[in-house]
Structures are given as C-alpha cells and as structure tokens.
Amino acid sequence: MTDAQETAEDRTLRTPRSTASPADATEGPELKPAPVPLLEPREGIPPVVATADGLAEVVAVFAAGTGSVAVDAERASGYRYGQRAYLVQLRRAGAGSALIDPVGCPDLSTLNAALGDAEWVLHAATQDLPCLREIGMTPQRLFDTELAGRLAGFARVGLGAMVESVLGYALEKGHSAVDWSTRPLPEPWLRYATLDVELLIDLRNALEEDLERQGKLEWARQEFSAIAAAPPAPPRKDPWRRTSGMHKVRRRRQMAVVREMWSVRDRIAQRRDISPGKVLGDAAIVEAALAMPSAAQALAMLPGFGHRMGRRQLEQWQTAVDRARALPEEELPQPGQPLTGPPPPRAWADKDPAAAARLSAARAAVTQLAEDLNLPQENLITPDTVRRLCWEPPAGATEEAVSSFLADHGARPWQIEQTVPLLTRALKAEA
Secondary structure, three states, X not given: OOHHHHHHHOHHHOOOOOOOOHHHHOOOOOOOOOOEEOOOOOOOOOOEEOOHHHHHHHHHHHHHOEEEEEEEEEEOOOOOOOOOEEEEEEEEEOOEEEEEOOOOOOOOXXXXXXXXXXXXXXXXXXXXXXXXXXXXXXXXXXXXHHHHHHHHOOOOOOHHHHHHHHHOEEOOOOOOOOOOOOOOOOHHHHHXXXXXXXXXXXXXXXXXXXXXXXXXXXXXXXXXXXXXXXOOOOOOOOHHHHOOOHHHOOOHHHHHHHHHHHHHHHHHHHHHOOOHHHHOOHHHHHHHHHHOOOOHHXXXXXXXXXXXXXXXXXXHHHHHHHHHHHOOHHHOOOOOOOOOOOOOHHHHHHHOHHHHHHHHHHHHHHHHHHHHHOOOHHHHOOHHHHHHHHHOOOHHHOHHHXXXXXXXXXXXXXXXXXXXXXXXXXXXXXX
C-alpha cells in the first residue's frame, strides 16, 4: 500500500471534503472534489537528528529501506549568507521519514554511501542539489517531480499544486520562506518539512505513469540523467553586475562605485553570516552610484542611508565610494560583460537580416511543436541554443550538421530527434 493510500485510510490526517470551488468546476464537465488537507505526517513528526549517534541510526535504517528515496532540503535564503542547507528531509519505504540538522551533522557522506545507487526523488532538483553537495550528498540517479510535471504538460508545477492536482491532497504552504537557521526549529515548521516528503514518492509514481502514457518517459529519463551528471556550476563572473537596478547605472565610474560597495557588503555579510540585503539594499548601492557623494554627510541624505545608520557605517560606505572615485581610467569596469554569443535578437534585423529571418522561422516552428507536444518551449530546446544556431548555422545546414550542433550545445537525444527537422527547415528561411 502506498503512502497516499494509507494516508487516505487514516481519518485523523484529513478534514471533511468541502464543495469544489468554481475554478475547479471549469476544469472539466464534472465537479472536482476539494483537495484533502494533510494535517499531520502519518507517523508523526520525527525527531531532528543533530548528533553523530543519531545520524548513525538514520544511516542504518535508510540503508535497510527499499526503493526510491524522497529528499528535500530547506535553506535560509534572505536571512543567511549563501545557500547552505539548514534541514534535510528524507523518506523511504521501510525507513519512514527522517529530519537531519546539517548544522549538527555537517557531513552526510555516510548516508550518501548507504543509499548507494538508489533513485532520489526531488522537486526542482537543481535548487537543492548544490546545498546537498556541500554536505556530502550527491545522487547517482534521480527523478525530478517538477521537471516531470513540465514535460507532462502541467500548467502549475509547484509541489503543492502538483500534489493537489495529481494526488488530491493539500499541503500547507505557510513556512516555505521562513528562517530555517532558527534553532530550535518550531514544531509547525517541522511538520511542514516532514509533509514535504510524505507523498513525494507517490507523486513520482503517478507522474511516471502519466509520462509513459504520453510517450515521454524516455525524454524525462534523459533529462534526469543530465541533471545527475551535471558538474557544479562555476562561480559567476562579476557577480556585482547582477545588482538589482543596475540598468540605471551607465557611466563606468558609477559602475566602479557599485563594484566597490558590493564587494564591501559581501565581505561583511559573509563575516556576519547574514543575507547581503540585510547589510545594505541593492537600491541603496545604486542610489550611491548615481549620486557619487563626496562626503558621508551627502551619502546620509540618500535613500537607504537614513538616520538609523551610524557614523562608522556611513564612513565605511563613503570610503568605498571614494575608492571608486580615485581609480585610474584603465581600472574602471567596462560597460557590460563581453558577449560570448550572438547579439540581442532585437539587433539582428539591422546586423544580419538573413539571421533574423532564420530566428523568426525557428521560433515559430519551436512554438508550434511545443504546443503540439504540450510542454514548455524551453524544455523542448533552450532559446539560447536556437539563437546560436540561427546566428551562425553549421556549414551546409544539413540535418546531420544541425544534429551535431545541438549535441555540442548540450541538447539531449530526444530534443535533437524532435527539433532537427524543423530547425533545419528554418535555417533555409530568407530575409
């Protein structure tokens, strides 16, 4: 019996069904029943494991379990520096659910080894895998229920929406953005975290059946394999350029102010282990860059540097501004990062009308095929790959050449099979 079936039998875990909403009624000719709220984990909230002995017990229990392993991680985005995990949740047949505190147990490599080649079931895997990798957890195989939902054609692919539409249960949504570095973690948060993996394997099984029925299961397997095999993302080049509001900053010396203040803020945030936005907001950095104040008194008059900021802090930020003001011209940042690909599509008509025609034809063909296959365009083939292909087509523009081009740019075999004929035709479009 599955978790979902046992949950349905346990009357203590649900409340009476209510009348379906008008929105539900529009989804089909029959009135859709209201989702059943999940109020408690079926076996209760497990204790949070934060010691070596407790971890050893979890390792033994999960090693003896069977089948896929549901995995989730909670971070403290917006509260702490970086994206480390502050809680790891797992569930497996024969093992039940487990909650692990990565602060007390920062190395989960023994658990990773005990799971061996078991398939991990995650929702939006690319979000959790980096922080899990930091604590020694890396899957050999995985199933991503969010990506499966996209390939299956679901319009809403959040975990709550998927569990509701596929399994008929309503998950609590109130604690997703809380400060998971809080210790001790409140019981309602732990309940929420446990329920996040309660039905994840049931969701995986239902989605697998749906994908197989649609003839897309092999596509999903190729996508999951690519995620599992992907190396860690390299550090961002010039991360200060991602400051919100950066489009307002046009002059190179103003850009240098953003770079200097961003670097100071990042060092402070890392030292204090808090979110950079809690040290100084992006909007304040941009205001300082645009105003280029010559003294702390002038800086204090700008938005974001109000009366609650002490003199020492103001002088610290003014020093960053002064460093940027004093830089020689050759050390100022360039306006924009060097292009590593084609120019923005809006410029194609002037720069290369033939390329613009190819891109227009390719986009129209990809859009139509994605609609026919009932999946998002970006999952059929990445827009960046299409742009690169249309800007500099391979010699001859044959199907074989296009196939090779797509493979070199990371397209999976199923994507190549589906898109090569239409993209090859698009490359013959004339301006």
